[in-house]
Amino acid sequence: MASCRAMIATLGLGLALIPQAHAHPTLVRSEPPAGAKEKAPAGVALYFSEKIQPVFNKIEVTDARGVRCEDGKALLDTSDRSVLRISLKPLQPGSYLVKWRAAGTDSHPMEGSFRFEVTN
Numbered sequence: 036m037a038s039c040r041a042m043i044a045t046l047g048l049g050l051a052l053i054p055q056a057h058a059h060p061t062l063v064r065s066e067p068p069a070g071a072k073e074k075a076p077a078g079v080a081l082y083f084s085e086k087i088q089p090v091f092n093k094i095e096v097t098d099a100r101g102v103r104c105e106d107g108k109a110l111l112d113t114s115d116r117s118v119l120r121i122s123l124k125p126l127q128p129g130s131y132l133v134k135w136r137a138a139g140t141d142s143h144p145m146e147g148s149f150r151f152e153v154t155n
């Protein structure tokens with residue numbers, strides 16, 4: 036019984052430590068920002084809370100019909116590895132969905148999405 040309690044205490048301690056051991060990248064801001072209504076951007080830039088691995092990352096941009104609009108692959112900023120960028124084909128007015136995946140130092144991929152709107 037005593038050893039069982041000790042084990043639970045150890046487990047509890049382990050769980051309490053996980054948030055510090057696992058800092059995952061979160062999206063701090065983007066260009067265009069989530070919910071933006073603006074003229075067609077030439078690309079999307081994602082600014083994360085920590086450096087991103089050069090692998091396991093992606094940015095997908097689709098229009099209202101689900102057609103992909105990226106021009107090339109997502110690339111890390113050469114001077115700031117917490118910034119992931121992608122170029123876009125010329126966008127028509129309408130709603131666009133950005134889906135991203137990015138892994139930080141522990142290689143666990145994080146995902147998210149947001150929309151922006153292109154106006155005339």
Ligand SMILES: [Cu+2]
Binds near residue numbers: 058059141142143
């Ligand atoms: Cu992790």
